[in-house]
Each structure stands twice: as C-alpha cells, then as structure tokens.
Amino acid sequence: MTNYRQDIGAAEIIKALMQDSSLQFVDCNTHLRKGLCPACGKNELWIKKDEPWRVSCNRMDKCGWTASTRELLPELFTNFSEKYAPTEDKPHRTADAVMGFDRGFDLSKIRGWYEQASYTFPHSTSMCHTIRFYLDKEKTRYWERLIDKTKADGQKNNIGGKRKPNGSLFKGDAWLPPTVTLEDGDRCFLVEAIFHSIALYHYDYKAAATISSNHFPESFIKAHAGKGITWVLALDGDKAGRKGTIKDAKLLTEMGEKVEVLILPDNGKDWDDYHREHKLNKALIENALYSGKLFMAKSVEEKAYHFYQRHPYRTFILDFDSALYGIEINSGALEMDLNPRKKDDGESDPAPIDLSSKQGWDVFIRCVDVDQISNVYPRFLYMERDEIMEEQRYVFQIEYSNGNPSDIIGLEGTNITSPDAFHKSLLNKSRGGTFDGEVKQLKILRDMWLNSKMKTVTSIPFVGYDRDTSAYVFQQAAYYNGREIKLNRDGYFQVGKTGIKTSLNGVSITTDGEFKTDWLENYFKAFHWQGLALLAFWTGSLFAQQVRAKHKSWPFFEFTGEPGAGKSTALEFLWKLFGRDDYEGFDVMKATPAGRRRAFNQVSNLPVVIIESDRDDGTKDAKAKQFDFDLCKPFFNGRGTGTLGVARRNNDVEESLFQAALVISQNAEVDGSEALLQRIVHVHVDKRHHKPDSREVARWFERQNSSTVGGFLRKALRYERQILQVYEEAFQKYEAQFGKSEKIRNERIVKNHAQVAAFGDALAVMFPKAMTKDRQENLADYILKRAEAREQRLAHDHPMLEQFWESYHYMNSQHPTKEDDFLNHSNKSDQLAINMEQIREMCQKHGQEMPDLRQLKKLLPQGKRHKLIESGRAINSRHLGKTVRCWIFQK
Ligand SMILES: [Zn+2]
Incomplete structure (x- = not known):
C-alpha cells in the first residue's frame, strides 16, 4: 500500500509545495520541513518527499494540524487532460493519472479494470476523456467518469452502450471488480459507486457497486441467492443513502437473504474519501456497523438494546425518530436474569445468557423502562461567542418528530439551567418543542453537550478581516493565509482550531465571481x-x-x-x-x-x-x-x-x-x-x-x-x-x-x-x-x-479663505472715498482689524460673494496669508472714532 501512485506526480507536488511561499518549506533530504503551520503559526510542518500526500504539524499534542496536499494545492489536481495527455504508448495516461494521482488507487492492483475513452457532449463537437468501466464481459455496456469536465446538468458520470433485451443498460446489475468472485458464506458490501468498490478492494473487502444510487441490483442478488452470502449495505451517509438503506434492507430480507447495515457519518465523505485520507480501517467499519444497528432499530427499546451493549449505563438518553427518550435499565434484574442460578444442589449451573443473543434480547426487554422526555431532538452544534458584545449563545439544531423541517436556534446559558427553563425556551424558540425530563436527565444532556470537546464559534459583527484570527470572513467564504475556506454545514468557518462566522447580514460580499485580467x-x-x-x-x-x-x-x-x-x-x-x-x-x-x-x-x-x-x-x-x-x-x-x-x-x-x-x-x-x-x-x-x-x-x-x-x-x-x-x-x-x-x-x-x-x-x-x-x-x-x-x-489657504481675502482687498481698494484702508480699523501699522458685519454689508453692496460666516470663522484660525491674532476684540476704530468689535490679523 505504501508505494502506489509511485509513477505519477510526487516530484510535481514537492515542487509546488516548495514554490508556495506561504508554506516556507525547507528541503531536508528525504523530507520537507520547517513549513509554516497555519493553525499554530510555528514552523513545524513536514511531509515525506517520496509520499507527499499529507502535510502535518510536528506539534502533535499541542497543535495536531494536518491537511492533504490535495486540499492544500487544489490546482495540482485539476486539468489532467492537459497535464497528462495520452500518448501512443500510453493511451490510458490521463485515466491512470486520475486513478493514481487524484483518487489515490494502487494502479498495480487495478490495471486492466478500466480503459481511457472519450465522451462527446450533445449538440456539439466538444469532447472530453473518460475513465470507462464495462458492465458486462462482452464490453457492450459501460459506466464512465468524465475527466476535468461536467455535463450541463452537473453530472460527472455517463452510462452508455448497447441496451439489454429488457431495454435497460444496467437495471438489476451490479459491478464487481473483475478479479473478485463471490463464494459461499462471503460478506459482500453493496456500495453506490464503482470507485467505492475499488477503495474497499484495497483493504480486501469484497464490494459490489450498484452503479447508481437508488438502484437495487435484483438480478445480481438473485444470481448469488442461497449461497449464504451476507449483504452489507454500505451506501452513502447522507439522507438519500439512509433512505435507500431502509428500502434495500427490506427487499433483501424479503428475498430471504442475510443483511447487515453500515451507516457512515453524515459528513459528506464516502469510502474513497476515507481511502484517500488513509482512514478506511477496521475501526471505521465497526463504528459504521454499530451506527447501522442504531439506525435500523425499529423501536426505542431496540435502539437502547444496541446502545447498552456498547455503553452499559443504568440511565441514559437516546433520540429516536426525532424525539428524546429517557432510558432506565434495571441492571440488578438484568444481571440476575442473564446469569441464572441453579435451582437446587442436584443440578449443574445453567450457562449464562449472552446479551447479544435472541434470549439476551428477551431478558433485556423485561428490564428496560422507556419514557419520552421531549417531542423534539435538540442536537447541540456549537457555542457562539461575540467577543465585542461579550455575549454567548448555545446553538442547537432542532429536529421535529412531526416531520417539520429542522430549525437552528440559539439559547442563553440561563435557558439550560433547569428543566423548566429549558422547557420554556424550547416553547419560545422552536416550533412547539417541549421538555418534560427531570433535573438528572437534563444534567445528562448538558454533560453530553458541554463536557465533550465543545466547539466554540466566534461571531463577529462585521465582514472582512478579523484581526484575532488573521482571517477574512464573509458570508459564504473565508480566506486564511491565502487559502479559501468554505462554510461548513453547521454554518461557520473552521480556521485552524477556531470556528468563526459573521453575524452581519446588511453587507453581503460574494467571492465566487469570475476574474479575468483583460479589462x-x-x-x-x-x-x-x-x-x-x-x-x-x-x-x-x-x-x-x-x-x-x-x-x-x-x-x-x-x-x-x-x-x-x-x-x-x-x-x-x-x-x-x-x-x-x-x-x-x-x-x-x-x-x-x-x-x-x-x-x-x-x-x-x-x-x-x-x-x-x-x-x-x-x-x-x-x-x-x-x-x-x-x-x-x-x-x-x-x-x-x-x-x-x-x-x-x-x-x-x-x-x-x-x-x-x-x-x-x-x-x-x-x-x-x-x-x-x-x-x-x-x-x-x-x-x-x-x-x-x-x-x-x-x-x-x-x-x-x-x-x-x-x-x-x-x-x-x-x-x-x-x-x-x-x-x-x-x-x-x-x-x-x-x-x-x-x-x-x-x-x-x-x-x-x-x-x-x-x-x-x-x-x-x-x-x-x-x-x-x-x-x-x-x-x-x-x-x-x-x-x-x-x-x-x-x-495656501483654503479656497474659501483665499476668496475671502481677495474680496477684502478688492473692496478695500474700490471704496469711492478712496479713503486709505477703510475696512481696516486698526491703529497699528502691522495689524488688520476687521468688523465682520461691515464686511458682510460691503459684500452685498459690491456684489461680492460673502462666504458662509460660520464656515469662515472655522477656517480663519488656520489662515496663512493673514494670521489670526484674536477674534472678537473691541477696539477703538481709527476711522469711526468709536468702539467696534473686530477680528485682529497680522497685516
Ligand atoms: Zn501547528
């Protein structure tokens, strides 16, 4: 597993990592080191040069940041058709590059399973390369993945070829890796896509792809019926996948087949994503199997039964069908019933009962007590803090058992202190949600919400640059250290270890427009x-x-x-x-x-x-x-x-x-x-x-x-x-x-x-x-x-002052009496004493524009041409021989 992809791309990734100045990597022989960690800001990033698929921070405990090169350098993982055009001796070069470089598959394991073909877009001559998988041995029908392009409707896949006698291309069929055959007693995964099947194949799981979601491979199952095969439904973790799981499980059971259900976390990742992240392992599958059991439970009691086998608590709380239930286990009675004592000395000890057996279930059901405590399912998402307003809220998603679409609500700390307060705030903020639990049940819930690793999301009341995180935060995207971060499903941005969002709606900024340099x-x-x-x-x-x-x-x-x-x-x-x-x-x-x-x-x-x-x-x-x-x-x-x-x-x-x-x-x-x-x-x-x-x-x-x-x-x-x-x-x-x-x-x-x-x-x-x-x-x-x-x-003076002095000197020289300096009342030869009221009158008389007095009085102290000495002093006018209130300037 270590050296897959060896023939493609490692050198190219290393080159790109070295060229990215924001990462500051230093080339150290077999590794790149001392890269700048975007989470902790220390120069502790490293990556192996011959397997450059993941960059990690060296400070495992203190930081632990890690990202795939695919996330870091998305441009490298595009334009395969250009970068890896097919050649005469390598006609599958583009397809190989996508399968090895982008998907992370071991080409030596899957060579010959696919070929490179092409797809022509309807009503045009434009084409693109595809990775084609045949659905039948005769190679008449196929499923293919478009490379670098999508169809007008956003589809990346195409199904084509010669139709079957029943008119369909794949109805009832499934795709199995060509080297896989199903034996008696096998476990066979049923997955939605060929790539998922290939991903599981890398870990020696047999997996058949149903080609399309919502398609049940009836003929394929029939062809293998009665072999004692356990069909492991392993569809996508999203809503559609879960719905399909219920339907398929019912059909398989009706056909008399054995069924197990795997439910992946609903986080948008599927089997080949886990493969790409090196996280497809036994633990993932075991957890998915446990989730599958909880998911398929037909009653609260059954869900509690599966839960109890993993977490043997006396009291706990479960959600079922979007409502909350308090569960009490009479553990004394349960222990006793599972370990029956011999009735008299003559008998030997009866064998203890296995809780996971049918008998164990019968015992469990006698010892469990179930009580609905809320008619809704409040799922705690994160705590939201507004640093500037010094406010904080607990944000919940409320799911409704009556089928209403879910709501996101924010609660104050005081809303979750007592059952009564929680009940009232649910009634106020959700659509008819109630809480009838007791103090101890609310405490269990509160511990679940607050005591595990709680996410805190900082809410900023503006858009743009947040100084504390050095991130740019807009409504739909954030940017940090030159990288774009998308809004996650819970409505915030994960920047390093911090969650952040803007609470501002008034200014909407989008960043997903086009940019060309030609304008x-x-x-x-x-x-x-x-x-x-x-x-x-x-x-x-x-x-x-x-x-x-x-x-x-x-x-x-x-x-x-x-x-x-x-x-x-x-x-x-x-x-x-x-x-x-x-x-x-x-x-x-x-x-x-x-x-x-x-x-x-x-x-x-x-x-x-x-x-x-x-x-x-x-x-x-x-x-x-x-x-x-x-x-x-x-x-x-x-x-x-x-x-x-x-x-x-x-x-x-x-x-x-x-x-x-x-x-x-x-x-x-x-x-x-x-x-x-x-x-x-x-x-x-x-x-x-x-x-x-x-x-x-x-x-x-x-x-x-x-x-x-x-x-x-x-x-x-x-x-x-x-x-x-x-x-x-x-x-x-x-x-x-x-x-x-x-x-x-x-x-x-x-x-x-x-x-x-x-x-x-x-x-x-x-x-x-x-x-x-x-x-x-x-x-x-x-x-x-x-x-x-x-x-x-x-x-110079402000234009308004300039104009004022122009007017002053003009009027001073224009007076009919030619009296020298008649607007200047000062007795001193180096000063001007001006009465503003007189100036105003003169302006009117001479048809000069008089500036707004209030404005003028603001500007005069900054004047340069005639520096203001004092405003509003009463002086004895040399012209009038009486006292006049004047502004005094240097001449
Ligand atoms: Zn770090």
Whole structure:
C-alpha cells in the first residue's frame, strides 16, 4: 500500500509545495520541513518527499494540524487532460493519472479494470476523456467518469452502450471488480459507486457497486441467492443513502437473504474519501456497523438494546425518530436474569445468557423502562461567542418528530439551567418543542453537550478581516493565509482550531465571481490615472490593518470631480470587484447616528465610501451642512470611531476601532484643518481625458456585476502574501523617491502617497500583463504630482479663505472715498482689524460673494496669508472714532 501512485506526480507536488511561499518549506533530504503551520503559526510542518500526500504539524499534542496536499494545492489536481495527455504508448495516461494521482488507487492492483475513452457532449463537437468501466464481459455496456469536465446538468458520470433485451443498460446489475468472485458464506458490501468498490478492494473487502444510487441490483442478488452470502449495505451517509438503506434492507430480507447495515457519518465523505485520507480501517467499519444497528432499530427499546451493549449505563438518553427518550435499565434484574442460578444442589449451573443473543434480547426487554422526555431532538452544534458584545449563545439544531423541517436556534446559558427553563425556551424558540425530563436527565444532556470537546464559534459583527484570527470572513467564504475556506454545514468557518462566522447580514460580499485580467486596458481608457490610483488604493484597503500595523497609518482617499465625469461608474465597478452589487457609498449627512455607526463599523479591510447624494444640488444650504471630516482624523491610524458616537466596547475601556479604509467622493474638495488635509490622497476627475469612445468603454463597466468580475477579491486574498511583499518593497522605493522632491516638505504627504503608489506596483500581482513596469512608473509619477499638489494646497489657504481675502482687498481698494484702508480699523501699522458685519454689508453692496460666516470663522484660525491674532476684540476704530468689535490679523 505504501508505494502506489509511485509513477505519477510526487516530484510535481514537492515542487509546488516548495514554490508556495506561504508554506516556507525547507528541503531536508528525504523530507520537507520547517513549513509554516497555519493553525499554530510555528514552523513545524513536514511531509515525506517520496509520499507527499499529507502535510502535518510536528506539534502533535499541542497543535495536531494536518491537511492533504490535495486540499492544500487544489490546482495540482485539476486539468489532467492537459497535464497528462495520452500518448501512443500510453493511451490510458490521463485515466491512470486520475486513478493514481487524484483518487489515490494502487494502479498495480487495478490495471486492466478500466480503459481511457472519450465522451462527446450533445449538440456539439466538444469532447472530453473518460475513465470507462464495462458492465458486462462482452464490453457492450459501460459506466464512465468524465475527466476535468461536467455535463450541463452537473453530472460527472455517463452510462452508455448497447441496451439489454429488457431495454435497460444496467437495471438489476451490479459491478464487481473483475478479479473478485463471490463464494459461499462471503460478506459482500453493496456500495453506490464503482470507485467505492475499488477503495474497499484495497483493504480486501469484497464490494459490489450498484452503479447508481437508488438502484437495487435484483438480478445480481438473485444470481448469488442461497449461497449464504451476507449483504452489507454500505451506501452513502447522507439522507438519500439512509433512505435507500431502509428500502434495500427490506427487499433483501424479503428475498430471504442475510443483511447487515453500515451507516457512515453524515459528513459528506464516502469510502474513497476515507481511502484517500488513509482512514478506511477496521475501526471505521465497526463504528459504521454499530451506527447501522442504531439506525435500523425499529423501536426505542431496540435502539437502547444496541446502545447498552456498547455503553452499559443504568440511565441514559437516546433520540429516536426525532424525539428524546429517557432510558432506565434495571441492571440488578438484568444481571440476575442473564446469569441464572441453579435451582437446587442436584443440578449443574445453567450457562449464562449472552446479551447479544435472541434470549439476551428477551431478558433485556423485561428490564428496560422507556419514557419520552421531549417531542423534539435538540442536537447541540456549537457555542457562539461575540467577543465585542461579550455575549454567548448555545446553538442547537432542532429536529421535529412531526416531520417539520429542522430549525437552528440559539439559547442563553440561563435557558439550560433547569428543566423548566429549558422547557420554556424550547416553547419560545422552536416550533412547539417541549421538555418534560427531570433535573438528572437534563444534567445528562448538558454533560453530553458541554463536557465533550465543545466547539466554540466566534461571531463577529462585521465582514472582512478579523484581526484575532488573521482571517477574512464573509458570508459564504473565508480566506486564511491565502487559502479559501468554505462554510461548513453547521454554518461557520473552521480556521485552524477556531470556528468563526459573521453575524452581519446588511453587507453581503460574494467571492465566487469570475476574474479575468483583460479589462484593465479599458479601465485605464475610461478612468485614466485617477481611476488607476483609486484601484491601487482600493486594493490596498484589503490590507489596511496589516499596513497600519507596520506603518502606523493608511491614508484617506479623496475622489472629486464634476458630475458626469464617471465617479459613480468607477466606484460602483470597484465594489463589484469586491463582490458587492448596486452600491456606491453612503451619505453621511443623511444617515441617522445608528446608520453612521453601522457604516463605519460593519466592514473591516474594506473601503467605507462617503458620497454626496445630492451631487447636482449645489445650494448654499447643502453646503452649509457639509460633514465635518475632521471627526475622521483618528481613522488614519485605525482608531476611534467613538468620535462619531459609536458604541465603545468593554465599558469605555477600549474605543471601538476603525478597521476600514476611508474614501470620500464628492464634487468639491474637502474642507478642514491642516491635520485632516495632510491625511488625504486626492485625485480629481474631469472630462478632459474623455475621448469620443470613452462613453462606450465606460458602459461595459456599468454592465458588469459581482458574478462577472467579483473574482478579483478572491484572487487578491489568495495572493495576500505576494501583494504585501511587493507593497513592502515598493513602499521603501517610493518613500525614498518621493522624499527627494523639492516641492514636498511634509513627511506625512510623502508617506501617504508612497503607500498608494506601492499598491500600484502590487497591481502587477493581479494583472501580470497589463500592469507593466512602464505603467507602474507612470502611475507613481502621477501620484507624486498629486503629492506635490497636496503640499501646495497646505501651503495656501483654503479656497474659501483665499476668496475671502481677495474680496477684502478688492473692496478695500474700490471704496469711492478712496479713503486709505477703510475696512481696516486698526491703529497699528502691522495689524488688520476687521468688523465682520461691515464686511458682510460691503459684500452685498459690491456684489461680492460673502462666504458662509460660520464656515469662515472655522477656517480663519488656520489662515496663512493673514494670521489670526484674536477674534472678537473691541477696539477703538481709527476711522469711526468709536468702539467696534473686530477680528485682529497680522497685516
Ligand atoms: Zn501547528
């Protein structure tokens, strides 16, 4: 068993493992070692080079993580037709590769059982290779497995050939491995698929495949009837398999045949999966046989009988037919009846009775007492913890004996403290479930639920990156260390040893869309350098917290432009890349405090986009209500959404953190303090670069949705390590380069822009062809220009202040009396003293636009042209000879 697959693939797997930078393997002769364990984070992974089928963590007790190379490197186990095309001397090469490499079968055992054939898809000329097994000796009828392809209906199998006289291809038949014959008294497994039969053959079990689920091989059984064969029903562990088991067992019994039933755990694994994992062994089969007995029990008493033989407890609880029963065994009486004493001295001791015999059953049934304690079957799934809210719930699946579909409910700790509390919470949360058990029975149940290895699932109230586990968690998929993790059947993700899920439904992110790299050229055509800079920032947002952890900050991105310049199209498209449809951003001024809180807290390592919903309504009123972006300053370092009235965690000890990235999209530039303006990378879009076909090109982007382009997110997260690597190197480069610009003095501006430019380089990981070195450098040049413009912007006053001083000096020079400096009431030659009320009146008179006073008063203290000395001082006016309230500035 050890050297199967020897002729295929081991070297290729080793090569791929070494190339995967996230694993960090070191080649040590016969083994790869020191790989990075995704569960415990230690460099303790190892794998054997000549049998590279399973990677394991060396810390058996402390960690114990292990995964098959098939799970780790799924790409290696696809495209067999290309990688192993048949040749003249190896016409079965593709089929051999699948059977050996993918299925893990020992080719030396099964050679000649199958051949490589081909399947033509209906109504087309396209074909694919198949692995074909004949169903009869004459090779007229066959079952085959398609390689690398599926039929339109999702089927991977095909059955064909010349029909039997009764019109069918396989009705009544079963497939036995060609080298197997059934002898008198044999045990023969009945399995659903040929591959299951082959898997069992590797362990010397005889197994016949029924070819299709729900098919009873009547003629096959008849052909072997009366040989004393025990038929071991070993169908799939799922619902359909279990249903088929009941039906087939009945038919076999009616035919007078001996039957045993195996029930595999309902975990989606079948015989060849267990084979592939090296877990097909005696223990698995014995457990399945025991499960089969419990499953086939026709009464609670019979189930209790089988249970008791394995677990001889006096009292226990069993579920039967989706209800719960308390079982009491009168063990004293049972012992006595099983070991009868001789009646008088003259007789010899009677033989003890074997509990598993028919007589034993008769004894057992006299000594068992059964009582229904619940009309439903509550199956404990896991404990769910919300670390932020400090709440926890016990999650159960409730199965109903009346046939209702099952429910998943969450109970508080207090709900399972007493039978009465449990009874009430079942009534409240399930559909008519009750509990009538006693204290001691609830205790047995509670011990069963809580004392065995309990799964704890962390529930996070946002989507995206969870700092504690370093995993990205969305509704349907999670990503950890570049690997995709699917939601399990109980509704959470297993990340290493932690279970995690998001409790947020408001923001739905899908990651299963397509991703092609061919649209970048047109994206550039439609949105130019501004759009490319935005895409770089957008991509960087996925790693905002890793970047902040390393470089302390991640900038804000301001995306301004006149209406119709394509801002919305660009932003909506970028959201589609992240698996979110029909969304652009939210209007922070229109949001309620609760809505604001949600918007800033419900995503992590994703952008929060603030938009103006009234873009074309440039009324003064709307302007006056502009959002105070200074409140967002702490977000720069990932701190404090508390400033926005956001709930704090842990009784104010720790502030709620901003885990996202901020994008501001509006028509006009953001106002605010210098400290705010320093934190912004700003691009402005206009229609200048629009060409005649720009509109047409942009329309393509409008037509896309998350299913056509949303694979971007999946790829970016799978390449997390590579992207961050490129970013880190490029950041060093650009920080040095931008720092040399003579036009920039502010280090923060250098850093922010270098960060975005560095993610421009990292776009090459996503678009290896389109994101050429040239384009990376040109984008960096553009971003450097934006950095220089930002420095200029900081050196000058805010546009509103600039305009105010323009008006002031203009009006001062225009007064009809030509009185020198008539708006300046100061007596000092180096100061200006200005009365705001007078200015307002003059503005009206001269048809000058008077800025909003409230806004102005906010901006004046930051003024550079005339530095504010004091506001609202009463001085003696040199023009009026009386006291006037003035704002005093340096001249
Ligand atoms: Zn480990």
